[in-house]
Amino acid sequence: MNKQILDKSFKPYLNKTEIEKAIEKIAKEINNDYADKNPLFIAILNGAFMFASDLFKKITISAEISFIKLASYQGTKSTGTVITSIGLEIDLFDRHVVIIEDIIDTGKTLSAFLPQLKHQQPQSLKVCALLHKKVATQYPIDIDFLGFEIPNLFVVGYGLDYNGFGRNLDQIMQLEEPLGD
DSSP: OOOOEETTTEEEOOOOHHHHHHHHHHHHHHHTTTTTTOOEEEEETTTEEEHHHHHHOOOOOEEEEEEEEEEEEEETEEEEEEEEOOOOOOOTTTOEEEEEEEEESSSSHHHHHHHHHHHHHHHHHHEEEEEEEEGSSSOOOOOOOEEEEOOSOOEBBHHHHHTSTTTTTTSSEOOOOOOOO
16 A cells, blocks of 8 residues: 655555564574674664664574664755764774664765774674665675665665654555656
8 A cells, every 4th residue: 555755655665574574584693693792783763773673672692782873864865964963872892783774775874984883993893784775885885684685766664764754664665756866
């Protein structure tokens, strides 16, 4: 069923069951890779809050989670500028760190953020993303744990938004009309 969000119409792309299966797969990989390592998960707000919550519920090993707010989107386009709103206040030295992102699009946000984290000398630093728009990537990011690779679509739901709206959908929907350049 299509959904109107503000001035745009969206149609279903990934349903709740598909998302749950991807999260289950990622959680199993993380639980295996980080057994006895007490990783610190850093979820990127606002978009990753639903993914981070559901993923963290499936993490069976000893782990911690924290949040940081980074943004580079306005409307349906990236602004090209990374904005940090809420800082990270945990010492990362010698920690195993897993970044949780909702979507990696151009890669600009993480390409600006990862060097800041590496400067704090974590023992390991990996990236977990629910979605990756590989075709849109301008700043290559190594993604260690990935749910779905998607084409160049504008998507909302499950934490992803269009101008602040649509995050509360339990599925991911795509914009009906193609993205303009």
